Structures are given as C-alpha cells and as structure tokens.
Amino acid sequence: MSVLLEARNLEKSYRLGRGRVLHAVSGVSLQVRKGEALALVGESGCGKSTLGRTLIGLTQPTSGKVLFDGQEISGLSDRAMRPWRARMQMVFQDSSAAFNPRRTVGESLAEPLRIHRRHGVRERVAELLDQVGLSQSVAGRFPHEFSGGQRQRLNIARALALGPELLVADEPVSALDVSVQAQIVNLFGDLRASLGVACIFISHDLSVVRQMADRIAVMYLGSIVEEGNGLNVLDRPAHPYTKALLDAVPRPDRALPPPLQGDVPSPVNPPSGCRFHTRCPIAQPRCATERPVLQPSGEGRQVACHYPL
Amino acid sequence: MDAEQLLDIQGLKLNLPDGTRLLEGVSLRLNAGEALGVVGESGSGKSLTAMSVMGLLPGLKASGSILFSGQELVNLPDKVMRKLRGARIAMIFQDPMTAFLPVRSIGAQIDEQIRLHHRVSRREARARTVQLLERMGVPDPAMAAKRYPHQLSGGLRQRAMIAMALSCTPALLIADEPTTALDVTVQAQILTLLREIREEGAGVMLITHDMGVVAQACTHVAVMYSGLVVENGPVRDVLDRPLHPYTQALLAAIPPLDGPRPERLPTISGQPPTPDNRPTGCVFAPRCSFVRSECAVRPPLTEIEEGRRVACVLYAA
Amino acid sequence: MIRSFLSRTGQMALVIFGISVLVFCIFFATPGADPTARIAGRGASPQVMARIRAEYGFDRPLPVQYVRMMEKLFVTRDLTSFVNHGQKVVPEVVSAAPVTLSLVVWAAFFWVVGSLVIGVASAVLRDSWVDRLLMVLGLIGLSMPVFWLGEVINLFTQSRWHDTWLFRWVPPLGYVPLSQSPIGWAKSLLLPSLTLSVSFMGLYARILRSELLSAMGEDSIRTARAKGAGPARVWLWHGLRLSWLSYVSLFGLDFAQLLGGGALLTEVVFALPGVGRLTYQALATLDLPLIMATVMYAAVFVVIANALVDGLYALLDPRIRDGQHGR
Incomplete structure (x- = not known):
C-alpha cells in the first residue's frame, strides 16, 4: 500500500520565556499508509497530541517536514492549506464543545459542505448520519439533546463530511463510559x-x-521509543x-x-542520554550518556533502546 | 463473618427537592480491613452514595439507613456529623489539583485537618504532617509540605491528598475515582498504596468506573446501575463469574489486552436511563438481552450464595 | 526581578507621559480656551495680549510649551495658575491631599466592613428573604447618585433636623485638620465618608456575594467540608480565601481613583477642600496648570495602585507568583 502521510524528523518546541524551551516533539519520523490505523500512545506530556496536531497542519512544526500524498504540507499558509483540509480531519475528545449549541446538528453538519461548495448537501447529511449509526430524523435536534456517545457519533460524522482520507482522533473514547x-x-x-479511511x-x-x-507508536517525552505492529508491540x-x-x-x-x-520528568529539561533512563529498571551507565536511536529490530518493528528486551 | 461490620447501607434513597429520585434504594456492606469497589457508569449513583455516607449532600432528601459502626448517619445533625467527617470517615477525590485549596501550602492544609480534630500545637501538627507525607512515599516530605498544590506533580498531589485523609487515622476511607486523573504508571503506585492502607486495617470504599482498578485494589465489589446495586460479592467471584447480565456485559465490553483480538467488541445497546425516566421494573431490562416478562417487577437484591447478592430474576429461586 | 521592576517603571512613566500629552492637547484644541484672553481679562488691547503671550510663552510652538510646563510642574515646581496670578499650583495640590486622604480612608473602612458583612450574610443566607432584602438595598445604594444623597443628608443634618438630639453633634460643612482636633476631624468626615461609601458598599457586597457563591462550588470547598470543618470556617477561611482576589484588585483601583480626586462630587457637596474640589475649580475656570497638576497627581496614584495590586495578586495567589495560571 502506498504512503499517505509521512513525517520526517519533526520537531516542535515552545518558548516559555526566561530562556526556557519546552520540547514537545523531538525528532519524530513516521509513515501512515492509505487505509491504515496508527496509534500514538503515551502518558500525559509525552507530546502525542502536539504530534497529532502537527501532522495535519493545525500546528506548524519548528523544523522537519510533513508530506501528504507525496507533497509537503508543512509551512503552508492557511490559504494554501485549505484544499488539503478537506482530505484530513480531526475528531476531538470533548464532544460537547465541537458543536454550536444554538444550531441544529443538521445545520452544523452541513456547514463544512457549504464552505467547500459541495452539492447535494441534504442527501450528504442524511448519508453521514446513517454512516455513524444515527437516525436521519435527528438532524433537526440541538446538541444538548444528545448523550455523550451520540455526540461523539455526530462529531465523527462532522469529520467525515468532506470525505477525508485521514482522520486524526485525539482520545476519541476516553470521556465515554x-x-x-x-x-x-x-x-x-x-x-x-x-470507507477505507486512514x-x-x-x-x-x-x-x-x-x-x-x-500499528502502534509508543511515545515518551516527545520521542517515539517503540513502533510496530500493534499486537506484536503489546504482546x-x-x-x-x-x-x-x-x-x-x-x-x-x-x-x-x-x-x-x-x-x-519535565519536558522543559529532559534527562540526558536515553530519556527514560531515570525510571528504567534495567538502565546501564551507557544509557545516561548516549541517546539511543530508533532502529529496526525484526518483525517490521523499531525500538530506541540500547538493551531491548 | 467475624470481622467488625463497619458500614451497612440499607435501602438508601435520595431525592431531589422536586421529587426526582437519584438513588433507588442502595444496599451495601463493608467490614473493617476490606476494600469495597463501587463500580458503575456515569449517572449510576456511585458518587452520590459515597457523598451520602460523608453527609455532604445537604440539598437532597435522604431516606433509608446508613449504619457506620452501629451509628445511624441518615438525618444526623451536621454538628455531630462534622465530628465524624475527617476524623472517623475521610474522603479523597478524583482531581487532587482542584481538591486542594490552590492558595495555601499542602502542609498547612493537612495541619488544618489534624488541628480540627485534635488539640495539638501547630508544631506538633506539622511534625505529624511530615511523618504522614513520608509514609505516603513523598520524597523530602518537610520541603514538600511547604509547597503549593500546583508545584507538585499529579502523583505527589494525590499522595498528599491521601496523607491528609489519613491524618486522623479514619476507620473508613472513601476514595472517589482517585486515579482517574493520573497516568497509568502513577495510578499503579497509588493503587499499591491504597492496598497497603487496607491491609493496615482501615475499611476502604473505592468509587471507580474501571474494573481493572477494582481487581487490583479491592476485596469486594458492588456493581451499580441507574441508582441501584445490581450485584455484590467478593471481587474474584464477581470478576470470574459475573451473574447479573449488566455485569457480564460490562466486563465483556472492555477490550482485552492479551489473547486474540475480537473482530468487534460486544456492546450494550442503547443508553442508561436518566433519573426521570427509569423503568418501574428492572432498571436494566430495556437494554438486557435476557429480558422476560417477570422483569416488569423490580427484582430485589437477594443473597444467592455465601456473600454473593444479585438483583435479577434469572437467579430467583 | 530587577528587570521586571524596571520594565514596570518604564510602563508607568509611559502611561503618565501619555496622559499629560493628552490633557495638554485637549486643552489647546478646546475652542474658547485660549489662555491669553483669560489672563488679560475682558476687552484687553492687542498690545497687552501680545505682551502676555510673550510673557507666558504662548507664542512658542506647542511642544516647547509642553516641555516648559512639565519642567515647571515636576522639576522647579513653580508652575503658576493662569487664573489666580502668582498662585503656585503644586503647593495647592499638596495641601489638598491630606483632606482627600482622610475622607477616602474613612470611606474605605466603611465600605469594606459593610460589604464584607452584607456580602457574606447574603451569600450564606442565599435566596432567603434576608438575601433578597440585602441585595435590593445594595442595588439602591449602588444606584443612588452621591451628590443627591449628600445634598439630602445636608438638608436634614445641617438645617431641618439639626437641632434635634440626633444631629446636634454634626459640625458645619468643611474640614477640620487632624492636627487641630482629632475629634473634630472625625466628626467632620463621618457623614461625607458614609455618603461616599454607600455606592461602593452596594457594589462590593454584590461582587463578594457572587464570588463567594461561585467559590462554594469549587472542589476545594467540598474537601474542606470533608475534613470536618464547620460552616464558619468553610465560609470565612476557605471561601473568602478563594474569592477575595477580584475584590482586592477592584478595591485597590477604586481606592486610588478616589485618592486621585474621584471623590470630587462628595468634596464639593460637603465643602471639603480636597483634590477633587480643586479639580472641580480648575475645570470650572479652565485653568490649565491646575488641571494638569491635579490630573498628573491622579494618574500617578492610579498607576502606582495598579502596580501594587499586581504585586498583591502575586502575594495572594502562589500560582501567579510562579507565572502559571490555573493548571
């Protein structure tokens, strides 16, 4: 399968003032093939959300490149980015904030279609509701009339409206029972x-x-420490x-x-060498000085560790 | 049972002033040295049950019975309740960031609780605070006591919160989603800590939505749904052999972390009912795949074997 | 630390400079405000006008005039009035300041005590008739114009009921310096400061009530209850601690604004020779040097108060001290 999205050596840092710099994402390279599902996992502050936003151009990287379908999209202006936006969409965690409370969900779903001047808006809204498992009759209702799970369905419907090839979903189910x-x-x-959407x-x-x-990419303090087939990595x-x-x-x-x-540890001054060495149960002296790079270790897997298990 | 009965809740009902019934008659038991996990989804009433035991729901009308060490807590005057709260029954909350007062140091807030219940000097209180923080595994406890909540990491904040709750050696510790706001590695630390506290003899009531957390930190479990306890028993028995269809469905809906990956997850269709349109019969009947005509009458929570109780017609004798 | 102090001082200087330029420009752009004609008097000959123009420097370009005026105001401090010949304005402002300070300190005392009592009482008894009554009273206090209230009080205490036992103690309008008679000082300021404090009391009580009630919904208040704290402790110790931030910042600004002459109406009504009344006189006679002096004085107070409030904020809330808001 061909590559849909590629990140090359992506860095994202934020200046906090007083000379302090937060390295949210440092040196991340990855690929997402068409129709594939990649997961970015890690604890809070590991940079997974920032990486997700950078990948679809909601945040500009400090350095490095993002390529979508072979063309570079990092560094594009908002205007130049617009045609690409229809092809990649984001689903957020807080499903209640994504819809305007004063408009019916049908109107909200139709909005991106109208902005991008699509035809057959009505039919498309009905089709979207059907795809996410809601009845077409809910189009006339307001967001507060829905439960959390239904709102997340609507949220997904909104992201699907323009027929994207890539969805980025930030904690799509963590707020749900x-x-x-x-x-x-x-x-x-x-x-x-x-739909074959990646x-x-x-x-x-x-x-x-x-x-x-x-596939799963495990992140720790802004970098990918392990990446590979989901079942392999977790088993x-x-x-x-x-x-x-x-x-x-x-x-x-x-x-x-x-x-x-x-x-x-704080991403403002991360540990030297391997960033995990301060908590690692099997750390050796070498880990404190030399930073391991992501290397292939069989089964299409990559690991950044001097002493992989 | 030879263990001392610490908490006995019988048919606890809770109404809004407008008559909406939030709890439909909750029954629970907890002995000293046990940890009871109260599991359920949002709106099941698990937090309300905990808050009722603390007597922290002044706007709601409670009826039924909450016996704590033989003392009736329902409709107890606030003056008497206040002497129990913090001293004999203590509580820790989900988000230690907002649960602490942001403008005072951690130590000052723990000192306060000690001095509310014991006549000790400021210096004695602080010595005890530092000791508690140390016992909770806070590094450099004397320094940490001088810190403000926002200056500590999430894990340390929750340890400080637990230190505060334990400051007057309560007989019952209620923990309301104590690890939900924490990362998994930190959650594991806190769960280990809670298990140690229970092993030292306190009763722990742990409110959570996570079956894994219950399995790790509890000896018993009560599953709540829509304002009722539907199943209750020792944690191993309930997790290995769930009886109530809701418990079964809830356990099945958790994606597995090992073994073969299922094509689709089993789900429970529909949504839990809101308090104002609960069915008059079994509250789970509209979503239950075993529903039958007897479900139109609400089944009572009955003991079907030693220590195991379930509210379902499938197990009626 | 030093850098932030310097940048803060620079900002303050810039604000004061801006205000002075604004006042200066507005004055010279106002039609009919030509100081030459005012100083020369009605029907003066062109020769006299020209002489005065040269003497006061009104024939120079405006920027030069501005610089000279600032120099006289801040450096040599011998800026003289355009209206009362030879009267120096800086000593006038300096002698008026203690009057205003006395009035405002009294008023602040009344409104802080009053609003604390009313605010806490109505928050604790929320939605009861006491709460509603207090809030209606607060609204009345808030909406009563201070000059009208002052005049009404004067009417009753100075003339109509002055000879009754209730108001026999009220001294005639005017100010008694503290150094002359402490009792007389207190008596002369009691009614004016109460009058001034009424509207603030209403406003502050309402703000405190709503802040307190929203603070009561916080998780940390629930924790305080769970610790076994009684209602008095929960409301006064925990609740006020969470809710007095906006109260304190508002107080600092209002206090400074009043010190700078914002109590103008009260001072005029009660014939107190304070900065406010001086401003009033200067405006009535369009006396630029006096206007400039009083406005500069007010600006300095407000700017300093602003800086103090920010400092106090950091003292009250450790999160601001550490440069992070909330989480």
Whole structure:
C-alpha cells in the first residue's frame, strides 16, 4: 500500500520565556499508509497530541517536514492549506464543545459542505448520519439533546463530511463510559472497513488502542521509543517503557507488578542520554550518556533502546 | 463473618427537592480491613452514595439507613456529623489539583485537618504532617509540605491528598475515582498504596468506573446501575463469574489486552436511563438481552450464595 | 526581578507621559480656551495680549510649551495658575491631599466592613428573604447618585433636623485638620465618608456575594467540608480565601481613583477642600496648570495602585507568583 502521510524528523518546541524551551516533539519520523490505523500512545506530556496536531497542519512544526500524498504540507499558509483540509480531519475528545449549541446538528453538519461548495448537501447529511449509526430524523435536534456517545457519533460524522482520507482522533473514547466506548470503538472499525479511511488514534488507553490500531507508536517525552505492529508491540514489548506501561494497566486477571517509580520528568529539561533512563529498571551507565536511536529490530518493528528486551 | 461490620447501607434513597429520585434504594456492606469497589457508569449513583455516607449532600432528601459502626448517619445533625467527617470517615477525590485549596501550602492544609480534630500545637501538627507525607512515599516530605498544590506533580498531589485523609487515622476511607486523573504508571503506585492502607486495617470504599482498578485494589465489589446495586460479592467471584447480565456485559465490553483480538467488541445497546425516566421494573431490562416478562417487577437484591447478592430474576429461586 | 521592576517603571512613566500629552492637547484644541484672553481679562488691547503671550510663552510652538510646563510642574515646581496670578499650583495640590486622604480612608473602612458583612450574610443566607432584602438595598445604594444623597443628608443634618438630639453633634460643612482636633476631624468626615461609601458598599457586597457563591462550588470547598470543618470556617477561611482576589484588585483601583480626586462630587457637596474640589475649580475656570497638576497627581496614584495590586495578586495567589495560571 502506498504512503499517505509521512513525517520526517519533526520537531516542535515552545518558548516559555526566561530562556526556557519546552520540547514537545523531538525528532519524530513516521509513515501512515492509505487505509491504515496508527496509534500514538503515551502518558500525559509525552507530546502525542502536539504530534497529532502537527501532522495535519493545525500546528506548524519548528523544523522537519510533513508530506501528504507525496507533497509537503508543512509551512503552508492557511490559504494554501485549505484544499488539503478537506482530505484530513480531526475528531476531538470533548464532544460537547465541537458543536454550536444554538444550531441544529443538521445545520452544523452541513456547514463544512457549504464552505467547500459541495452539492447535494441534504442527501450528504442524511448519508453521514446513517454512516455513524444515527437516525436521519435527528438532524433537526440541538446538541444538548444528545448523550455523550451520540455526540461523539455526530462529531465523527462532522469529520467525515468532506470525505477525508485521514482522520486524526485525539482520545476519541476516553470521556465515554465503558459500554458506550465499545460502541464507538466498533464504529471506527466499521468506518475503516467501509470507507477505507486512514486513522491516527491518540490515546493513553492501551487496551483501546490494541483493539483499534494496526500499528502502534509508543511515545515518551516527545520521542517515539517503540513502533510496530500493534499486537506484536503489546504482546511482546521490546522497550522497557512499553513493558512498564503494559504492566501498570490494572487487569482483572493478574496482580499488579511493582510499578515504575517517580513521575514523568519535565519536558522543559529532559534527562540526558536515553530519556527514560531515570525510571528504567534495567538502565546501564551507557544509557545516561548516549541517546539511543530508533532502529529496526525484526518483525517490521523499531525500538530506541540500547538493551531491548 | 467475624470481622467488625463497619458500614451497612440499607435501602438508601435520595431525592431531589422536586421529587426526582437519584438513588433507588442502595444496599451495601463493608467490614473493617476490606476494600469495597463501587463500580458503575456515569449517572449510576456511585458518587452520590459515597457523598451520602460523608453527609455532604445537604440539598437532597435522604431516606433509608446508613449504619457506620452501629451509628445511624441518615438525618444526623451536621454538628455531630462534622465530628465524624475527617476524623472517623475521610474522603479523597478524583482531581487532587482542584481538591486542594490552590492558595495555601499542602502542609498547612493537612495541619488544618489534624488541628480540627485534635488539640495539638501547630508544631506538633506539622511534625505529624511530615511523618504522614513520608509514609505516603513523598520524597523530602518537610520541603514538600511547604509547597503549593500546583508545584507538585499529579502523583505527589494525590499522595498528599491521601496523607491528609489519613491524618486522623479514619476507620473508613472513601476514595472517589482517585486515579482517574493520573497516568497509568502513577495510578499503579497509588493503587499499591491504597492496598497497603487496607491491609493496615482501615475499611476502604473505592468509587471507580474501571474494573481493572477494582481487581487490583479491592476485596469486594458492588456493581451499580441507574441508582441501584445490581450485584455484590467478593471481587474474584464477581470478576470470574459475573451473574447479573449488566455485569457480564460490562466486563465483556472492555477490550482485552492479551489473547486474540475480537473482530468487534460486544456492546450494550442503547443508553442508561436518566433519573426521570427509569423503568418501574428492572432498571436494566430495556437494554438486557435476557429480558422476560417477570422483569416488569423490580427484582430485589437477594443473597444467592455465601456473600454473593444479585438483583435479577434469572437467579430467583 | 530587577528587570521586571524596571520594565514596570518604564510602563508607568509611559502611561503618565501619555496622559499629560493628552490633557495638554485637549486643552489647546478646546475652542474658547485660549489662555491669553483669560489672563488679560475682558476687552484687553492687542498690545497687552501680545505682551502676555510673550510673557507666558504662548507664542512658542506647542511642544516647547509642553516641555516648559512639565519642567515647571515636576522639576522647579513653580508652575503658576493662569487664573489666580502668582498662585503656585503644586503647593495647592499638596495641601489638598491630606483632606482627600482622610475622607477616602474613612470611606474605605466603611465600605469594606459593610460589604464584607452584607456580602457574606447574603451569600450564606442565599435566596432567603434576608438575601433578597440585602441585595435590593445594595442595588439602591449602588444606584443612588452621591451628590443627591449628600445634598439630602445636608438638608436634614445641617438645617431641618439639626437641632434635634440626633444631629446636634454634626459640625458645619468643611474640614477640620487632624492636627487641630482629632475629634473634630472625625466628626467632620463621618457623614461625607458614609455618603461616599454607600455606592461602593452596594457594589462590593454584590461582587463578594457572587464570588463567594461561585467559590462554594469549587472542589476545594467540598474537601474542606470533608475534613470536618464547620460552616464558619468553610465560609470565612476557605471561601473568602478563594474569592477575595477580584475584590482586592477592584478595591485597590477604586481606592486610588478616589485618592486621585474621584471623590470630587462628595468634596464639593460637603465643602471639603480636597483634590477633587480643586479639580472641580480648575475645570470650572479652565485653568490649565491646575488641571494638569491635579490630573498628573491622579494618574500617578492610579498607576502606582495598579502596580501594587499586581504585586498583591502575586502575594495572594502562589500560582501567579510562579507565572502559571490555573493548571
């Protein structure tokens, strides 16, 4: 399958004043093929949301390139970006904020279609509602009349309106209850199967990610530490951080192993060498000085560790 | 049971002033040295149950019975309740950032609770605070006590919150989603801490929506749905062999972290009912795949085997 | 630290410069405000007009005039009035300042105490008849013009009921310096400061009530209850601590504004020779040097108060101290 989106050595940093710089994303390279689902996972502050926004041009990278369908889209002006916007869309976590509370959901869904001067708006809105599993009759209702799960369906419908080739979903199910979460997880599966749309899921929940993604990229302090086929990475993690993340998930069927100590260090002054060495259970002296790079380690997997498991 | 019965809630109902019923008659039991996980989705009434035990819902009308160490808490005058709160029953909250007063140091806020219930000097209170923080695994506790909430990391804030709750050695600790706002690696640390507290003899009531959290930190579990406890029992039994169709569906809806990946996740169709249009019969009947005609009458929570109770017609004798 | 102090001082200087230029320009752009004609008097000969123009420097370009006026105001401090020949304006402002200061300190005391009591009481008893009554009273206080209230009070305490037991103590209008008689000073300021404080009391009570009530919904207040704190402690210790930020900042600005002459109407009605009344006189006679002096004086106060409020904010809220807001 051909490459849809490619990031080359992407950096994003923010100046905080007083000479302090926050390195949100540092040196990330990745590819998303057409129709593929990639998940970016990690704890808060690992840069996964910033990376997601940078990939679809909502945030400009400090350096590095983003290519969509072979053409560079990073550094484009808002105006030059406009034709690309229709081809990639974002789904946000807070489903209640995405719709104007004073307009019916039908009007809100029609808006992007009108902006991009599409024809057959009415039919398209009906089709969208059908795709996300809502009845066409809800088009006349207002956002507050919907439950959280239904609002997330509407949110997905809005993102699908212009027929994008790529969806970036930031924590699409984390605000939902378990039973509703399962419905939305299934919905994404159905949409990928029927529309062939590629997805980037940003999530902290490993079990959700395992269900939704073909490939997983694990991030720690702005960099990818492990990347590969989802089931492989989660069933046989090669990076000690991936293993620690997996171990920390409380499961009904086994006792919790001793957890990692401490908190994630601040991205303003990250540790030297391997950024994980301060918390790594198997760290060696070399890890504190030499930063490991992402290297292939079989099964189409890449790991950034001097001593992979 | 030979353990001391710490908390016994019987048929707790809670009404809004306009008559809307939020809790439909919750029944729970908790012994000292046990940890009871109260699980349910948003709107199931799990937090309301906890707040009722704390007596922190002044605007709502409660009826039924909450026995705490043999003392009736429903309609207890606030003056008496205040002496229990913080001293015998303590609570920790979901977001330690907002739960602490942002404008005072962590230590001052823990000192305050100690001095509210014990006649000790400022210096003695602070010594105890530092000791507590140390026990909770806060590095450099004397320094941390001088910090403001926003200057600590999420994990340390929650440890400080737990230190504050434990400052007067309560018999019952209520934790309302204590790890939801935390990262998984930090959550694992906090869950380990909660387990230690329980092993030291306190009763813990843990409110959560996460079955994994219950499995790790609790000895017993009560599953709530729509203002009612639908199933109650030892945690291993309930997780391994759920009886109520809702518990079964809830467990099945969690995506697995190992083994084969299912093509689709089993789901529960529809939405939980809102408090003003709950069915008169079994509250889960409209979404249940085993629904039958007897479900039009609400089934009571009945003990079907030693320590296991379930509210479902499928298990009626 | 030093850098932020310097940049702050620079900002303050810039604001004061801007205000002075604005006042100066507006004055010379106002028709009929030509100072030459005013100083020379009615029907003066062209020769006299020319002489005065040269003497006062009105024939020079405006920027030069501006610089000279600022120099006389701030450096040599011998700026003289255009209206009362030879009267120096800086000493006038300086002698008026203690009067205003006394009035405003009294008023601030009344309105802070009053609004705290009313605000907390109506928040605690929210939606009861006491709350509604207090809020209606506050609204009345807020909407009563201070000059009208002052005149009404004068009418009753100075003439109509002056001889009754209730108001026999009220001294005649005017000001008694503290150094002359502390009792007389207090008596002469009691009614004016109460009058001045009424509208502020109403406004501050309403603000405090709404801030307190929104603070009561915070998680940290729930924590305080869960700790076993009683209602008095929850409201006064925790609640006020969360809600007094906006109260304090508002107070700082209002206080400075009044010190700078904002109590003009009260001072005029009660014949108190303060900065406000001086401003009033200067405006009535279109006396540029006096206007400039009083406006500069007010601007300095407001700018300094602004800086103080920001400093106080950082003191009250450690999050601002650390340069991060909220999370």
